[in-house]
Amino acid sequence: MKTKKLFFLFSILLSMLATNALAYDIEAKNAEGVTLYYDFIRDNTELEVSAKYDYGYHHKYSGSVVIPEDVTYNNKTYKVTRIGRFAFSGSSDMTSVTLPNSVYHIAMGAFENCSSLTSITLPNNVEYIEQEAFYGCSSLISINIPEKVRGIGNSAFEGCNSLKSITIPNSTLSIGFNIFANCSNLESVTIGESVISIEKNAFVGCSSLTSVNIPNSVTSIDKFAFSNCGLVSITIPNSVTSIRETAFYGCGQLKSITIPNSVTSIEAFTFCNCTTMETVTIPNSVISIGDNAFCFCACITSATIPNSVEFIGKEAFKQCYQLETVTIPNSVKSIGKSAFEECQQLRKITSKIVNPFAIDDKTFDEYTYTTATLYVPKGTVAAYKVNDGWKNFKNIVEEGTSTGIADAEATANLIDAIGTVEYTESSKAKIAAARAAYDALTKEQQALVKNLSVLIAAEEAYDKLAKEATGISNITTDNVLNDGKYVVDGKIILVKNGRKYNLNGVTK
Secondary structure: OHHHHHHHHHHHHHHHHHHHHOOOOEEEEOOOOOEEEEEEEOOOOEEEEOOOEEOOEEOOOEEEEEOOOEEEEOOEEEEEEEEOOOOOOOOOEEEEEEOOOOOOEEOOOOOOOOOOOOEEEOOOOOOEEOOOOOOOOOOOOEEOOOOOOOEEOOOOOOOOOOOOEEEEOOOOOEEOOOOOOOOOOOOEEEEOOOOOEEOOOOOOOOOOOOOOEOOOOOOEEOOOOOOOOOOOEEEOOOOOOEEOOOOOOOOOOOOEEEOOOOOOEEOOOOOOOOOOOOEEEOOOOOOEEOOOOOOOOOOOOEEEOOOOOOEEOOOOOOOOOOOOEEEEOOOOOEEOOOOEOOOOOOOEEEEOOOOOOOOOOOOEOHHHHHHOEEEEOOOOHHHHHHOOOHHHOOEEEEOOOOOOHHHHHHHHHHHHOOOOOOOOHHHHHHHHHHHHHHHOOOHHHHOOOOOHHHHHHHHHHHHHHHHHHHOOEEOOHHHOOOOEEEEEOOEEEEEEOOEEEEOOEEOO
16 A cells, blocks of 8 residues: 555656646747747737746756747747746856847746846836846846836845946836845946835945935835945935934945934934944934944044934944044933943033933943043033932033133144144144143143144154254253253254253353
């Protein structure tokens, strides 16, 4: 009985394979002698190019393939109007395809993984490109999307990593899920003015895409839509009301961004890891800043949070290493844990909150609590000093109170003004002014001057230039102790037995 049952199952399997081998209606050679396979569609009035499976193995094509517009079968002529599902899938040696003008539909996976296909011209009548139609066509350099195309399926061009430019026509309403994902050489994208949404992962991993123009028709940008792109700048139009979390995650070249007034929330990880972003403008329409929204934005130097914001999520600005100043409006009702943790340059926090609420001890890190100054509204210092989190600040003062920060900033500006060091009186004067200003500061103020190394390097550079010019060291009068030749205030000084001489004799 068991043997008969196995034989019966084996017979069914053979039958299925045999049926699979004939999974098309007709076959016909084109003008070049290449056999193509077709199925009847639309009540047997038209044909679509279909896939052929030889006992489980997909039939593959090579070289150039021309698909005819008309096929005659049993003395009747039929139009070829569709490229069927997986018709040419996996034909890794096929280099080009010519489609007839009669084709209006390209079905799912029609040309997926045709890795040697370098270009294809889609007929003007094409209206639909289904999902994964050109997935993995890694040699595809260019492709036109006709003006009649109304829908482009998910992952239609995913992994086409040789594709350099693309134009989405005005007829298309949505840029779907993963459509251009990991097209790493895509440099130029033109989005039609009828596109309403840019869906999840639409351009994720397009590392060569440095700019993109988003038209006023777009209302939503989904998760990871431009994640890990090469964007340097982008303008988001006022039509956009929704920017989902992670939409611009990891755009490491993005320098600046302006968020439109139509956006009410900046969701989690939206701009996280945009490591070169220096400025961001948050509009008054924003109510909440989500978890990790700007984390690892290492080049942002200041953040002004508008009066509309009520919630700042956890780790919202974590590891913004260059962040120096933050203004928190009175509208804020909660600040998440580690919101400003590891912001190592943060020295000035201005809180406009009149009735302070408790925050987590790790909202700011220990270094910030010790070195930064917290400015609070008049008459609220005592309230801040008893509230959890806020009370960790060593320096809490009312707004308008001088703490020496201005002097430290002025000194840092003098150091920056030194510029290129030259062996001139002007350069020497700049270095001397910066040194005098720095030495006049208190130790606490000196700790706020972050470019001291620039001053030290300038002094060493000037001394080296002086030595090269005169053959002797440059030294201040107070330090002339040993016998020798020196330059003091630009004049040659001789020291012998503790006495100083210039060319006119004894100086002291």
